[in-house]
Amino acid sequence: MGDTPDARAIEAPRPNGEFQVTVFPDRIRIGVRADETIVDALRRQGYRSRYKCRRGGCGACRAVLVDGTVAYRTPVSETVVDGPDREPGQQKCLPCRAFPQSDVIIELGERDRLVDVLAGLGRSRERTT
Amino acid sequence: MSVLRLGYVHINVTDLAEAKNHYINTLGMDAVHEEDGTVYLKSWDEADHHSVVLSEGGVGLTKLGYKVSDADSLAEIETRVRAFGATCERMSKGDNQSVGDGLRVTLPSEHTLELYSDIEYVGTATGLWNPDPWPRGGTRGIGVPRLDHTLITTEDPALLERFLSEALDFQAAERLVGGEDNTELVGSWMFCGEQPHDIAFVQGENGKLHHFAYHIADWSALLHAGDVFSMDDVPIDFGPARHGITRGETIYFFDPSGNRNEVFSGGYRTGKDFRTITWTMDQAARGINFTHRELDQNFLTVVT
Secondary structure, eight states, X not given: OOSOOOHHHHTOOOTTSOEXXXXXXXXXXXXXXXXXXXXXXXXXXXXXXXXSSSSSSSOTTOEEEEESOEEESSOOOHHHHHOSSOOTXXXXXXXXXXXXXXXXXXXXXXXXXXXXXXXXXXXXXXXXX | XXXXXXXXXXXEESOHHHHHIIIIIISOOEEEEEETTEEXXXXXXXXXXXXXXXXXXXXXXXXXXXXXXXXHHHHHHHHHHHHHTOEEEEEOTTSSTTBOSEEEEEOTTSOEEXXXXXXXXXXXXXXXXXXXXXXXXXXXXXXXXXXXXXEEEESOHHHHHHHHHHHHOOEEEEEEEEETTEEEEEEEEEESSSSSOSEEXXXXXXXXXXXXXXXXXXXXXXXXXHHHHHHXXXXXXXXXXXXXXXXXXXXXXXXXXXXXXXXXEEOOOOOTTOOOEEEEGGGHHHHHOTTTOOOOHHHHHOOO
């Protein structure tokens, strides 16, 4: 222990308690509140991703956890998180049940895309570069 | 011999407290018995001890129970199951809470199916003497009256259909086949009494649950159920919609562990003289969701 920089500062929550979640491949960045799952936050901000049961049981929302850490407040089955096509060194997550514990990057499956269901209402979206 | 109906469904849930809240407060079932992380539930219009059993740990189906008219029928079924070459064993009184002796069969689809004729009689909420049409004291949430049917997945639908027909005397109300010139069976909806289906199965992974369903009164009750789902933020799979197959009306939804449930109303009446209806794969979307004629890929692939 000493005067080394506090590691927590790097992953400190935003002033309003939010973490940033970036969704690949579309590189859409959203704020996720402390009491929200990633899917909850996407829905609140007008997006829909692929999900089904929203309860961590079906695995439909499974995404690659590219960076960052998430926590599950209710039990989820490891076999559902990892899925059938597990690749070594690759971490998966279930966005419908995942609460970010840091800024997070997830990557959706090849055929999965974020859909902006409120786009027709004229709202513009922040996109990362 | 006769199998009467789907009597009970045993499922695993990841969080027992959340699951109890769903089945008791959203669906309106009553907890009848609880021990060692397992809860036994019944609906208000069911007379037997329990119909849905929740156990903490994982997701998915543990076993199905179908009630049989009497002990002689059980013996006859045992003979037929053994003749078919399927695995079965005698089940003793007490193996299941409040359930008597019976037969435990491993289906060709690897599901465990229990058959029994004796189960503790509890009675419906309205009783047998000059009953009210519904519980005057009210119900919680949707207030589901009873369990209706289940749909499971199997690698070999034709084999499972033959087993249920030959060993248990089920008949196919509706069959989904490859096409007009392709008789390969994709799914079958089978009945033992006069409902459109008591058990159904589609091609998929062995041993898995697609959904189990509650019967509710009518289309109006179905929309009321939809109101409750929104109030309680229950994820909807699809509906309210009409099924082509069974002609029933439906909302599919998920319990807090991701097990799929259904509320089902309507349908038609079958019976021993019912002639099987056939659907072809090019019309599968209409068969499953007649209203929208659209099928989400997940509907057929997401099972627990």
